[in-house]
Amino acid sequence: MTELILDVHDLSIDYRTPRGKLKALRNINMQIPKGKIVGIVGESGCGKSTLIGAIINLLASNAEVTKGGVKLAEDELFNLSKKQMQALRGDRFSMVFQDPMTSLNPVVSIGNQMIDIQYRDKISKKEKAAKAAAMLDKVGIPDPESRLSQYPHEFSGGMLQRIAIAMALLVEPELLIADEPTTALDATLEVQIIYRLKELQASQGCSILFISHHLGVIAELCDEVVVMYSGEVVEKGSVRDIFHNPSHPYTQKLLQCDPAAIKQKTRDLPTILGSLPDLIEVPKGCIFAERCDSASANCHENKPKVSQLNDNHMASCHLLNEAGALYA
Amino acid sequence: MTVSSLKQMLVMPSFEFLTGFKLAIKRLCKEPLGLLGLILVTLIVGSAILAPWIVPHDPIAIDVLNRLKGPSAEHWLGTDQLGRDIFSRVLMGSQVALKVAFSAISLALGFGLLLGLIAGFGPAWLDHIIVTLFDTVRSFPTIIFALAVVTLTGPSLTTIILVIVVTSIPIYGRVVRTQTQALSAQEFILAERALGASMPRILGVHMLPNVIGQLLILASMDVPIVITIEAGLSFLGLGIQPPTPSWGTILNDGYLFIRNTPWMIIAGGIPLILCTLGFTFLGESLRDIFDPKLRKDI
Amino acid sequence: MLNLLEARDVRVRFRSKSVIKSLIERDDDPFLDAVCGVSLNVKPGETFAIVGESGSGKTTLARAITGLVKAQEGSIRYLDKELIGLSSSQFRPLRRDIAMMFQDPIGSLSPRLTVESLITEPFKIHGVKVDDYAEEARRLLSMVGLPAHFASRYPFQLSGGQARRVGVARALALSPKLIVADEPTAGLDVSVQGEILNLLATLQSELGLSLLIITHNLSVVRHISDRMGIMYLGRFIEQGNTDDIFEQAKHPYTQALLSANHDPDPDAHSERIELQGEVPSLLQRPMGCEFHTRCPHAKDICRSQVPEMRYSTSGHQAQCHLIDAI
Numbered sequence: 039m040t041e042l043i044l045d046v047h048d049l050s051i052d053y054r055t056p057r058g059k060l061k062a063l064r065n066i067n068m069q070i071p072k073g074k075i076v077g078i079v080g081e082s083g084c085g086k087s088t089l090i091g092a093i094i095n096l097l098a099s100n101a102e103v104t105k106g107g108v109k110l111a112e113d114e115l116f117n118l119s120k121k122q123m124q125a126l127r128g129d130r131f132s133m134v135f136q137d138p139m140t141s142l143n144p145v146v147s148i149g150n151q152m153i154d155i156q157y158r159d160k161i162s163k164k165e166k167a168a169k170a171a172a173m174l175d176k177v178g179i180p181d182p183e184s185r186l187s188q189y190p191h192e193f194s195g196g197m198l199q200r201i202a203i204a205m206a207l208l209v210e211p212e213l214l215i216a217d218e219p220t221t222a223l224d225a226t227l228e229v230q231i232i233y234r235l236k237e238l239q240a241s242q243g244c245s246i247l248f249i250s251h252h253l254g255v256i257a258e259l260c261d262e263v264v265v266m267y268s269g270e271v272v273e274k275g276s277v278r279d280i281f282h283n284p285s286h287p288y289t290q291k292l293l294q295c296d297p298a299a300i301k302q303k304t305r306d307l308p309t310i311l312g313s314l315p316d317l318i319e320v321p322k323g324c325i326f327a328e329r330c331d332s333a334s335a336n337c338h339e340n341k342p343k344v345s346q347l348n349d350n351h352m353a354s355c356h357l358l359n360e361a362g363a364l365y366a
Numbered sequence: 367m368t369v370s371s372l373k374q375m376l377v378m379p380s381f382e383f384l385t386g387f388k389l390a391i392k393r394l395c396k397e398p399l400g401l402l403g404l405i406l407v408t409l410i411v412g413s414a415i416l417a418p419w420i421v422p423h424d425p426i427a428i429d430v431l432n433r434l435k436g437p438s439a440e441h442w443l444g445t446d447q448l449g450r451d452i453f454s455r456v457l458m459g460s461q462v463a464l465k466v467a468f469s470a471i472s473l474a475l476g477f478g479l480l481l482g483l484i485a486g487f488g489p490a491w492l493d494h495i496i497v498t499l500f501d502t503v504r505s506f507p508t509i510i511f512a513l514a515v516v517t518l519t520g521p522s523l524t525t526i527i528l529v530i531v532v533t534s535i536p537i538y539g540r541v542v543r544t545q546t547q548a549l550s551a552q553e554f555i556l557a558e559r560a561l562g563a564s565m566p567r568i569l570g571v572h573m574l575p576n577v578i579g580q581l582l583i584l585a586s587m588d589v590p591i592v593i594t595i596e597a598g599l600s601f602l603g604l605g606i607q608p609p610t611p612s613w614g615t616i617l618n619d620g621y622l623f624i625r626n627t628p629w630m631i632i633a634g635g636i637p638l639i640l641c642t643l644g645f646t647f648l649g650e651s652l653r654d655i656f657d658p659k660l661r662k663d664i
Numbered sequence: 665m666l667n668l669l670e671a672r673d674v675r676v677r678f679r680s681k682s683v684i685k686s687l688i689e690r691d692d693d694p695f696l697d698a699v700c701g702v703s704l705n706v707k708p709g710e711t712f713a714i715v716g717e718s719g720s721g722k723t724t725l726a727r728a729i730t731g732l733v734k735a736q737e738g739s740i741r742y743l744d745k746e747l748i749g750l751s752s753s754q755f756r757p758l759r760r761d762i763a764m765m766f767q768d769p770i771g772s773l774s775p776r777l778t779v780e781s782l783i784t785e786p787f788k789i790h791g792v793k794v795d796d797y798a799e800e801a802r803r804l805l806s807m808v809g810l811p812a813h814f815a816s817r818y819p820f821q822l823s824g825g826q827a828r829r830v831g832v833a834r835a836l837a838l839s840p841k842l843i844v845a846d847e848p849t850a851g852l853d854v855s856v857q858g859e860i861l862n863l864l865a866t867l868q869s870e871l872g873l874s875l876l877i878i879t880h881n882l883s884v885v886r887h888i889s890d891r892m893g894i895m896y897l898g899r900f901i902e903q904g905n906t907d908d909i910f911e912q913a914k915h916p917y918t919q920a921l922l923s924a925n926h927d928p929d930p931d932a933h934s935e936r937i938e939l940q941g942e943v944p945s946l947l948q949r950p951m952g953c954e955f956h957t958r959c960p961h962a963k964d965i966c967r968s969q970v971p972e973m974r975y976s977t978s979g980h981q982a983q984c985h986l987i988d989a990i
Contacts, residue, residue, distance in 0.1 A: 081853035082824070194942050195718075224717035224880065225924035226939045226958075233938060251853065253928035258936070277930040295854045297861075298883035299927045303907065305865040307858035307887060313823070553772040560730055560766075561834070562759035563789050575776040 043213050043245040044070040044093065048106030051088055053098070058318045062088045063269045065106070070213065070262075075239060075246040077260035077277070079253065079292070083314045085269040086249050090217055093247070094133065095123050111212065129158060131213040132206040137222050138198035142190045148174075148201055149186030155205055173204040176241075177234050196227035200234060207238055214239075215247045220255060228252075232259050253296045257281050262350070265289045268314055268325050275351030285345075286353040287330045324356060332357055393655050400655075403647025406640055414460040423451035425458040426609040434627050444629040446619055452633045455611035460637060462523070462612040467592045470527045471585050474534035479581065481535065482542025483569050487550050497543070500536035508533050508595065509602070516604045526605045530592055541584060545577040579653040586649030590642035613638060667705040667741075668842055668874050669729070674702045674738035674748075676721070676728050676898075680947060696946040698724040700898035701738070706842065711868065711875040713885040713906070715921070716895030719943055723767075725895070726844050726878045730764045731755040742842075760790055763835035765845040769827035769852070773819035779805075779830055780815035786837040804833040808863060825856035832863060836871075844876045849884055861888055882925040886910050894918050897946065897954050900973075904980020914982035916959050953985065961986055 051063040063085045070076045080086050091097040093108055095115050108115045110130060115123065135141040143151060152170035153163060161169075167186060174182035177200040190198060199219060206214055216235070220228040232255060239246055250256055256263060256277070263280040265273040265288065273286040284290045293299060294308045312329040315321050321328065327337040337356050345358040394400045413420070423441070429449030436444045443452040485496040512529045519525050549555060550573075558568050597614020599605035606612040613634055620631030676699040686694035699721045706712045716722040727733040729740055731747060740747040742758060750758075766772035773782055780801040787794045794800050802812045808829040819827060828848065835843050848864065849857040865888060868875060879885060885892055886906060893903040894917065902915040913919045920937040939958045944950055950957050956966040963986065971985045 081855060196942055224943075225882075226717065226920055227942070229924050229936055229938050253854070254925070257928040257930045257932075281928060281930050292855065293928065295858050296883070296928055297854075297857070297881075297887055298925050300883075300887065301927070304887055305862070307861055309858035309862065310855035553766045553768045554774045556732060557764070557766050557772040558774065558785075560732055560759065560764040561786055561789055562756045563785075567789065571777075572774045 040071040042069050042109070043072050043111060044247065045109040046089070046093070046106070047109065049089075049092060049103070049108065050105040051092060051097070052102045052104050054100045054102065055318070059102075060317050061269060061320050062101070062317060063092070064320070066269075066271055068264045068271055068274060070245045070247055072212075073239075073243050073245055074261045075236075075248055075259055076262045076264060077248045077250065077256040078264045078266060079251070079256055079280075080266035081251065081292075083268065084266040086266060087217075088269075089266075090215060090247075090249065093215065094127060094131070128155060128209055128211075130211055131215060132209055132211040134199070134202050134206050134214065134216040134219045136218040138195060138202045139190070139222075141202055142198060142205075144190050147187050147189055148193075152186070152201075152205055152208060155208055158209075170204075170208065173208050174201065176238060177201070177204045178230070179204070196223055196230065199223060199227075199231055203231070203235065203238070207242060207244070210242065211244055213245050213247060215249075217249045218251070219248075220250065220252065228255065235259065253281075253293065254298055265292070269317060270325050270354070272326065272355070273351075273353040275347070275353075279348070279351040283347075283351075285347055285351070285358060286326075286355050287332060287357070288326045289353075324354070394651055397651050397654070399647045400651025403644050403649075403651060406644025407648050410460060410637070410641055410644060411464060413457055414464045417457045417461050421451075421454040421457050423454045425450060425454040425611050427451075434623065436627065436629055443633040444627065446616075446630055447623055447626075450611075452616065452630060455616055456613070456633055456637055459611045459613045459616055459634075462606055462610065463593045463596065463637075463641070466523065466526055466530070466596045467589045470530040470534070470592055471588055473527070473531045475538050475581060475585050477531070478535045478538025479542050479574075479577075482539040482577075483546055483573060485539065486543040486546025487565070487569060487573065493543070496539070500539055503532060504536045506533070509598070512599055512604055513602075521604050521607060523606065526596055526599050529599070530595055534588065534592075537588075538581060538584065541580055542577050545580060546573055549573055549576055583649035583653040586645040586652070587642075589645040590638060593638060593641060666708075666743075668708045668710075668743065669704075669706040669876070670739075670741045671705070671729065672703050672739045672741075674699055674725065674728060674735050674740060676724050676733060676735045697898050698946065699728060699735070702893075702895075702898070702900055703738075704893055704900070704903070706874050706876055708841070708874055709868070709872045710891070711877060711889045713877045713879060713889035713892040714895060715879060715882060715885055715892055717880055717921075717943065719897075719946070720895040721898035722878045722880075722895050723846055724898075726764070726846050726876065729876070730762055730844050731758075732764075756790075760786075760838045761841045763838070763840040763843045765831050765835050765843065765848060767847040767850050769824045769831060769850075770819050770822065772831060773827060773834075775819055777818075778815065779817050779819075779822075782819070782830060783833045783837060786834060790838060792838065804837060807836060807867070808833045823856075824852050825859060828852060828856075828860050829863065832860070832867070836867065839871070840873070842874045842876065844878070846878045847880070848877060849879070849881060857884065864888065882921055894921070897944065897949060899954070899983070900981075901955065901984070902980065902982040903973075904976075904982075908980045912976070914976045914980070914987050915955075915984050916961055916986075917955050918982075920960075953983075955984075961989075 046066050046068045049063055049066040050061070053060040053062050066089060078086055088101070091101070092103065103116060110126065149167060149170060153166045156166045156169065159166065171182040171186060174185065179185055179197060179200060193201065220231050223231060235246065236259060248256070248260055260277050263274065263277050264271055265280065265286065267288050273280065273284070273289045280289060281293065284293055291310050295310065297307060300307070310329055315325060315328055323338040323340055324333070324342050327333040330337065342354045342356045344352050344354050346352050394404055427450065429445065431449065432445050433447055433449040434445065435441060441451050441453065443456065446452055481496050485493045508529065511533060515529055516525055555568060555572060558572055593613060596605055596612065597617055600612050600614040601618040606615060608615065616634035617631060620634050624631055675697060677695040677697055679694055680696045681691060681694040702725055704712060714722045714725060724733055728735040731750060735748050738748065742762065745758070780798065783804050784794065784797045784801050787800070798815065801815045805812055805814055810826065810829050814826070822830065848860055852860065861884065864875065867873060877889060889906045891904065892906045892909060893900040894915065896917055902909060902913065902918045909918065910922070913922055920939050923937040937960065941958050944954070944957055952968045953966040953971050956962040959966065965985050969985070971983050973981050973983045974987050976982055976987055
């Protein structure tokens with residue numbers, strides 16, 4: 039059994055709304071093994087943000103954990119006090135956000151921000167600055183020493199995102215959470231960021247939770263992939279399992295929809311018909327049944343069980359149970 | 367600006383507003399604070415309108431024998447230093463107070479809105495001129511400005527209104543200008559331009575509804591402020607001339623006789639407090655109602 | 665066939681310093697060229713795609729064509745009418761023919777108006793007599809595949825895809841001949857992107873519309889456009905039939921862009937071309953070929969001489985010295 043850095047087990051989260059309880063996450067199970075990059079794929083409304091909120095223990099005030107928990111290595115996060123949790127953030131895990139323009143403080147120089155983040159280390163300011171410069175060099179910022187005194191507005195978006203990554207890795211976290219870090223960037227810069235992230239991950243040995251809606255990026259960067267739909271994990275497995283042998287109808291559809299995957303020119307692009315289910319009154323059957331082409335009466339009535347397709351490839355679909363032999 | 371486009375600007379927004387007006391009142395009644403505000407404001411406005419018919423005593427009839435009396439069945443809020451019935455004076459005073467507040471604020475709001483929209487959406491040089499004008503006006507202390515105007519025109523209700531209007535235009539104007547500038551950078555304004563919408567239409571249909579909410583709450587919170595300004599100016603002899611009752615003169619009389627009786631200052635203060643609360647609550651709920659995103663029922 | 669829209673050497677310049685500052689610093693050219701001599705034409709019923717990354721000038725070009733930004737040089741002709749230099753009131757009647765869709769599906773809808781008011785607004789703006797606005801709204805909603813009860817919703821109550829459909833309905837209201845769509849799929853989920861693109865394709869074939877699509881997403885371009893141009897620093901560096909370019913991209917920048925949008929396969933990553941560095945500033949355009957600072961094939965000639973637009977063997981144009989070598 040590999041060592042787990044993050045273990046989200048049976049996690050369910052509700053939001054209190056005027057219309058009733060919105061069941062945003064239901065029985066989420068996902069793990070990040072040590073030293074691996076795990077990607078979460080899902081469209082808007084799938085619960086990605088709530089899941090991140092739960093992992094860093096910063097949920098909205100109307101959210102309520104009804105079941106399960108999150109374990110960072112050996113620590114059950116929901117049992118920690120506010121202070122203990124605070125101590126974890128920016129030490130054992132750190133984050134990179136979607137928009138680098140707003141995630142860095144505009145009135146503090148890059149150098150000072152990078153020195154401040156090392157407040158736990160008992161080394162001199164000079165050494166901290168040297169460490170910061172070394173890290174900037176690693177993410178590919180030319181002439182790092184002199185750039186430490188510059189302010190965020192003096193950098194381009196791609197540079198800033200690299201600085202944000204440098205800052206996040208400076209604390210040598212066990213887990214780096216990257217929430218759509220390349221979405222705001224151009225394709226040619228996206229490539230650079232992915233390569234840097236991959237190199238750094240290899241040299242530092244941390245684990246990465248990488249959230250993106252861009253399938254190409256996920257395929258390229260991640261070791262394992264978790265596919266979420268409407269607050270549930272519908273399929274997870276190694277990146278090759280997911281991209282070469284997608285087993286849940288939603289995953290299959292999602293991969294088909296990506297225009298980059300369609301080689302033949304067409305004016306009739308595949309889509310997923312219908313809309314997301316209401317999470318206040320969650321459908322009693324399979325969550326995807328409403329939009330699934332191969333749904334039977336059973337799919338609308340009963341929740342599917344998780345089918346283990348190989349060691350770490352699993353999917354929740356009735357059709358797999360019936361045709362289990364195919365994948366056994 | 368052509369006549370038709372002017373008409374478009376004036377008619378269009380009010381038309382799109384009025385369809386929702388009944389709904390707005392309905393929604394207002396659903397919010398406890400909004401309802402309280404509405405009740406208070408209706409009470410104050412109602413009593414001001416009906417004051418001449420419902421006052422139990424002549425508010426300016428002097429009764430020296432009964433001066434500085436406490437509350438009694440005869441005089442609900444007691445009498446003042448000349449034996450006049452304070453309750454009647456408060457009722458009549460509300461007329462003056464609201465007359466000043468409504469006329470001054472609606473004029474200031476109208477001009478402020480217009481100038482603010484022009485400054486925010488128009489060319490930069492016009493913006494500079496209008497903002498400089500605003501700053502110039504704001505740099506005069508209200509009272510000094512009032513003194514100057516009164517020396518020229520003599521004290522009267524019109525003078526008070528004029529002074530308040532001129533000094534409040536920049537307050538509204540600045541809010542509208544900031545909001546307009548923020549809005550004009552947004553994509554939907556560009557989309558309207560690409561559709562060929564005229565300037566008056568963009569301002570009237572798309573900008574106005576987005577700034578009016580802020581303005582309404584500002585205006586309703588301004589009502590009590592304006593009433594106190596009126597009181598202050600009347601105290602200095604620059605506004606309402608005795609014996610006409612106003613809340614300001616009642617407060618000031620009360621201040622002079624506070625050692626003899628507390629009733630006068632309480633009687634002058636309570637309507638002011640109720641007025642402040644009423645208009646503030648109403649203003650806040652109105653803002654929520656005019657912003658569809660803050661509406662609770664959808 | 666006659667061109668519906670024809671742009672020749674369009675140049676859009678923005679002031680980069682205030683008048684006073686440029687006087688003090690004695691800078692006699694305080695401008696930057698956001699769009700720098702672009703030519704393109706769109707035929708009736710055709711889709712032309714302008715592809716570029718942020719800062720390439722693609723949005724500015726689209727806005728110059730729709731008269732929202734003033735172009736200083738060149739010519740933009742719609743049928744027989746020159747668009748550059750028209751005042752906003754002269755441009756107004758043309759807005760019935762040229763509709764524009766903006767990037768942000770929800771943010772480009774006026775937030776206090778209902779969907780019905782929004783999609784019937786074009787009629788009110790252009791004084792088109794309509795007997796029953798509600799009926800007209802229903803017709804437009806059904807054209808874009810939305811149920812009639814959406815008429816009473818506000819923009820914030822719509823999902824991105826629904827809001828985009830409302831945007832399409834608004835663009836269609838006056839039966840335009842050309843729709844300029846700035847990033848029509850931005851901010852939408854992949855499964856919804858397909859819906860919107862299919863809708864545009866259906867409407868195009870039914871109504872004979874021409875589309876000018878501005879996007880950074882190459883994988884979308886392949887399926888929806890007939891011809892395309894790739895912008896870098898305000899110029900087209902490659903232009904031609906979409907199929908040709910996808911088969912035989914000539915410019916190294918196009919090649920890099922194509923490789924960044926390859927199909928999602930964990931075993932395909934070796935194909936990616938990583939470009940070094942970042943897009944140069946428009947204030948300091950590189951000498952010679954403007955792409956040489958990032959080009960993996962750059963030679964001496966690229967650093968000193970500006971390449972000409974050349975026809976490649978497959979018939980499309982590219983601006984590169986090494987066009988036949990790579």
